[in-house]
Amino acid sequence: MKNIEGTTIGRGDTQRLPIIPGTYPAHVTDLAVAEYNGNFVYNLTFKIAPEVEKIVIDKMVVEDGELVKVTDSEGNSQKINATYLSGKQFRNSGVWLTPNPEDSEKWKNRKYKHFFESLGVIFDTDESENTVLGAVEETDVRGLPCLVKIMREEYQKDGMTKHAWKVNQVYPWQNGNKLTEQELDVEVPF
Numbered sequence: 001m002k003n004i005e006g007t008t009i010g011r012g013d014t015q016r017l018p019i020i021p022g023t024y025p026a027h028v029t030d031l032a033v034a035e036y037n038g039n040f041v042y043n044l045t046f047k048i049a050p051e052v053e054k055i056v057i058d059k060m061v062v063e064d065g066e067l068v069k070v071t072d073s074e075g076n077s078q079k080i081n082a083t084y085l086s087g088k089q090f091r092n093s094g095v096w097l098t099p100n101p102e103d104s105e106k107w108k109n110r111k112y113k114h115f116f117e118s119l120g121v122i123f124d125t126d127e128s129e130n131t132v133l134g135a136v137e138e139t140d141v142r143g144l145p146c147l148v149k150i151m152r153e154e155y156q157k158d159g160m161t162k163h164a165w166k167v168n169q170v171y172p173w174q175n176g177n178k179l180t181e182q183e184l185d186v187e188v189p190f
Contacts, residue, residue: 017084018062019165025049026148027179031138041094046148048085055082092167118170119144145176
């Protein structure tokens, strides 16, 4: 075989780029609610926003099921733009709402309140300035901007350990804009 001068390919150039844990700009695209023993679990889907192009991350590859940084010949981490994550969708692990909890169990709804307020949902308050939690509906959150922290979660299924990428936390996206229904339904061109 005859080598072609200047034509090389490194180990990180031949593999599909994996999901990298981190915090990225996103929008809420869907909300599903399920009831379980009188409680409700809220599962949201988030779509990574095109603004992710402004984020630089370590280039990684998957080796033996683990993320490994790609380095140059001097051992320095290679950096890439996170644009390839734009349009990818992730779900959260679920946020629970317990209607009418006992006084000793009111703490159960703290995460629900914090989660949805981080998205920009504004709950009413009563005359004592207590927050009155409402049942959030898809129209309340669809298109809202946020920053999502993506983590790899491990779970067991059929006796095997499996992994899923989930939104672990949401934060306010101060400069993000709410998307219209038309903008939400536009497919990413790749």
